[in-house]
Amino acid sequence: MHKNALKIRVYEHIDVVDPKIFGHFIEHLGRCIYPGIWVGKDSNIPNENGLRRDVIQAFKSIKAPIIRWPGGCFADAYHWEDGVGPVELRPRRANIWWGGEESNEFGTDEFIKLCRVVGAEPYICVNVGSGSPSEALAWLEYCNYVGNTKYARLRAENGHPEPYNVIYWGVGNENWGCGGSFDPVYYAWEYRRFATFLKQADPRIKLIVCGHISRDWNYRVMEALRDFIHLVDYLSIHYYFFRNQQRYGDDVKFTDEQYLNLLFDVQHLEYQIKQAIAVVDFFSEGRKDIGIAVDEWGVWHPQATNENGLYQQNTLRDAILAASVLNLFIKYSRKVKIANLAQAVNVLQSICLTRGEKTILTPTYHVFKMYSPHMGNVAVKVDVESPVIKEPTETDYP
Template identity: 30%
Template sequence: MASINVDFSVGQGAISSRLYGAGLEHVGASVYGGFWTGPARPGDESRSAPPVHIGWREDVLTLARALRPGILRWPGGPFSQSYRWRDGVGPRGDRPLRFDHYWAKPEPNHVGTDEFLDLCRWIDAEPAITVNTRSARPEEAAAWVEYCNGSMLTSAGALRLANGQPNPWNARLWSVGSNNWDMGAPEAARRHNLFARAMRGVDPGIELTAIGGNPSNQSEWDKVVIGQTAEQFRHLGVWAFDGVASVEGDNPEDLFHAHVASAERILWTISNAAYRLDEMMLNGGAYVGVDGWGIWKQSRQGLQHDYDMSDALIAATVLHGLHRLAPRVGYAAWGNLVNALGLIQATERACWATPVYHIMKMFRDLHGTEATRCTVAGPAVAAPGGNSPVRSSRPPYKGMALIDASASRDVARGRYTLSVVNRSFSDRHDVEIDVKGLPTGIGATSHLLRAESPFAANSAKEPRAIEPFVFPIGQIPREYPFPAHSVTVLIWEETPGLT
């Protein structure tokens, strides 16, 4: 039998809301079509088109506002390295049409800096902006910082005023380049330093992210970048995507376990970056910034859509790991907010929340601001290796724990939280739970996310097939049942209903 021991009186590091972020890259229908449709046009009502708010679809906007992503990273990864920010400011009718060669699509520039920052304000997300270090110059990036954060008496600030925004946006998070591994670590570090000096010359208070390695080059890349740019960044960026689409023999249980073991490989990449920072920056002051993470296991226009319950288990397990790494990880962004690699899926006339969206929302809403002591003991399974059409074969993982958990507290709100993932394909697990450090006499409420099949997903026809089920349980029993392939969040509140 598995057991979980929690001590809410022992804090183990602050949990930042920045861990619950997402990307907003101009890829597929993640921005145009899926989220941004432009201002309402005559005749939209007759086409049953979703209403819009200043160009953003209201149905998607409603889900995004409910989610409240901790950060929203824009204009993306590869796309950002050909993006010129001046193309996306001023009257939309005057903005140039460009062609995005990386994703092979036209870029109308209708969503630019002001539209993005206005969206962040609407959905309560902190903006994180990526500058182009591949084809732009440091002076251009510095002017972008000035446009966002400078006084209207500055040159770029005056341009912002002319575009209808007198007050600075005060964007604090800036990534210096993205995905530029082909240029080599020494050149990436050289460019980082040039851009960082120019950008900080405009606003010394911004937080900069340097390009970190990926799973294939991480060790050597990070040594070079940290060694040459240590005084010029706050975060070391990491990308960690995984996923298994098939296994030998096509056994559903083998496929399930091979796929959910992706969480361990994602966390391995993030932990490696934290280890390298600790090893090389003995004075501290720098953190891992997860620029993109998630599941990318099959193609539809090259990117994963239609996340299912097994993906939700991976997301919850990775978030548990980020809680344990909380003192070392500054932020994290799931691949995308909408459509391609997206938490929200949208067709022309419908949208729905994926199971991964529900995990993000549950953790954002229910977990506290400080991780607390939580240990787990229990059975493990040997997860087989598997394959994916978008990456190399995934290796086996011999000791994947079936029960994973994380605990946190928010003393100011009187809330204590324990989340538990059951990664078993078909078995319920009755788990012994020992909880210390709770105020006396308060009962618990359960928020349960589960599905009949671990491969079940929401869809346009069944948008709410999988969503959290909430019920009071009072004093939890010594042995608590966790359904197969499920995520349970137990909360204790001194003032029930306080949010």
């Protein structure tokens, strides 16, 4: 018989568990926004001002602390003014990354409404790849400015006289790839340009640098920002357990070995987190405590393709993986301050899957439900004694 033991070191505190590590991510991709979140006010599907009532309830039930939007790859092709004002006057645009057309029915005001209804902090990712600092400044003014400026008046004309006070702003998404194929140093220069104006306009905001699982990218970006650390609040990394059919199997069909492989590879994510922490600590040189934002993470099974809108099934294996990842974030809660599961509805490792009027809550949803009472608590060290299936070696890491 195998013996397992946990030793909980109640007096050895790690840090307070930031509620924002239990965050979520929504993007204009597949059926995530339409009809996963937005069905319109005239829909037969029960809704609150166009927002699906069942999905709202799911977010509320797990106390979703922060929601990231509009992307994702979509973000660096998105122009926010397309998505405000009377819905019937909003332009339709080609969704160049995920296919089809974007109606812009769900824009800034609808996103903020979703966050307010469920009690989540909004996290907006601005367009760096095809946008400009002036466009980002206008968006910030629309969201946060109190006064009689052009965009504060526009917000009021659209029915929202009070500022939204959006604190979390990502400066681009995956700008090493779909966000513009930038060189890391060039991205750092662009970040400095955007951040200089945004921080000056509203010093309260927190800005997230676009990172990578590549240590070289993170090193070179942070090196170029070394003298501008005051403009940096978080470094983001994205991590997907990505479409490795041979190693992980399919979404619902896998061997025992493939089942365990997926869980074992959480150690790869730990390696990336440790690398990111080392880079920000090295270049901040104690001048500022920069956090890590794992603002996209999850399982990406082979069944999730562009053709089906990255839709996949969700099993207990995925839920156990989610718990393992959340435990990892808690373990590194001194530095990991934001994390966003990809994605909340109908895309990748969702908490909800919808079909018509019906919604099911996935096993991953129930993991977030179980963890929700522990938001804001103090993490303590735990030792585990159990049989080891395989010790990791250097070759197990990228």
